[in-house]
Amino acid sequence: MAVTLENMPKLVMRFVGIEGANRLDEATRRGVYGTYKKALGMAPAAIVDEVKKSNLRGRGGAGFPTGLKWSFIPKDAKTTYLVINADESEPGTCKDRELLYWDPHTLIEGILISSYALGCQHAYIYIRGEMIREHKVLQRAVDEAYAAGYLGKALDNAGRPGWKLDLTVHRGAGAYICGEETSLLNSLEGKRGWPRLKPPFPAVKGVWGQPTIVNNVETIANVPHIIEKGGQWFAELGTPKSGGTRILCMSGHLNKPGVYELPMGIPLREVIDKVCGGVPGGKKVKAVIPGGSSMPPLDASELDIPMEFDALMTDERIKPVQVRPGINFDMGGGKILRTMAGSGGVIVMDETTDLVAVTARIMRFYAHESCGQCTPCREGTGWLARITTRLAKGEGRPGDVDLCASIAHGIAGNTICPLGEAAAWPMLGFLTKFRGEFEAKIRKDLAPERRQALTQPSLVQIRGTGYQGTALPRGRS
């Protein structure tokens, strides 16, 4: 990495903790919207080029290069939309909420610059329904930007004559799946948040059938910094293929949990020990979820890995996720799965943690949030939740461990959207690295013939293992 903890400039989190910086006057005094004025003097294509040069990668989970995504908009598109994904809900992730509350104006500036570059005339921010306070602050900031003439006012002297931008804040209503971009677009259209098949990708056919770019809050909040200082400057801050800084949301068993903007590629051990003050009581780390609960965990021997998109996928010090001992999980095309940087939500678990209980809680989450569209996910996540819960209670049956692996393997790759993988990957990941803990949860008091009958998992057996076809609790009402 090119910068260190000591000399790293704060970019997206520069206003976090500064009272009043979320109001227009104070934000403008601190330079917000200055870069927007500079951008209007540039050709739209030149802005896209700077973003490409910056190596900015999507901060929502997949780490897709932002400039490349932007370039997928068809050249002859007349109406295009920019949609900001502020539906932050991946367990362990708490960064966008900070940016929305403390610095909504830099986000709006980023939206203005990006929309100008892409030719969007209406942008939408899809904010999570539960973020009641952030919605209020963001809506106030949008109103301020309208009153100041940044939004809703046609320009005559810029690279796009007559161009103006409208910006609407759209509140979600409680559905994790709406963080998935095509589900988000359906929700924005006023429907149930069911993911769509891709292709067509949103950049070709998105909201209301028009080319649409969906970007994460942190991604777009970086854009003003790229245009202000240049794409090359931003690229040099990071690692060779990932520009800029990275927010890590550090939670779990830590002395100083928190949301930190850190050098891209900082080793995980340094974050835990130096930034977060280690684990309470001097305990050892047992497992770390590196990027939101849908990512396979790391064990205590895998903490020297750089926290960066490519390293977490390919570093050979991370053991491959297995379907069963000795057989690697195939991502397709023979690609193996280690883990991923995901959304930057890092959950640290100390040596006393019951990882079977943690897995059961994760599975319950995905079972609750499965939208119900695809059978492998709708049914499979429920089975995983029930079987892992049974294991966590010490009531596991022989064969349960293999059964979990078999169900997870049957979900992954067989669903419209990645929620299926989001459940399957941590299931297989925890089993790969902590299989003994799961096996230790199997009841010891079953009669030998019963044990024998239950050792070979099959679909028939799933019917005989407690699945009642009953719905999981759906939250309130």
Added chain:
Amino acid sequence: MPLSFPPEAQQKIAAIRARYPNAQAACLPVLHLAQDEFGHLSDEAIDAVAAALQLPSAHVWGVVTFYTMYHRHPTGKHILMMCTNVSCMLRGGYDVLHALEKKLNIKAGENSADGEFTLVEEECLAACADAPCLIAGEKYFLRLTPESAVAALDEIKKMPPDHKPHPSSTSGGGH
């Protein structure tokens, strides 16, 4: 009894509608408005939204039942969203939830007898670094202990209610 939006709410609906290329897209924001206005989304409230946006009631019904923040039944004046997902669980989130259940003498998902609170076991609320956490209205209650969570109830009671009472309800809450 059919419900209709008061004039002020009708103006808000028109303003919301103008932000989108078609009426269907206004469905989620207008449902939020209807819930604020009518307390919860009863059959009549769903019909009122459908009529206001000229959408089939069945469509609005399908949307309402998909999202957890739309309430089909009366709720307390204050909805307590208590997270128990992994980050909160690791730092005692379930102890906090159980303390609230005990204090309010209800289970998660139920309304307190006095109609003040609805307790909801929530999925991750994006405040993981300050776990365990609870959201009530606009306010976050962070790094909770069973004691501090129970103590927060008095403060929450003094906050403005999350929604108006349902026009047909006499008690303003209950099951």
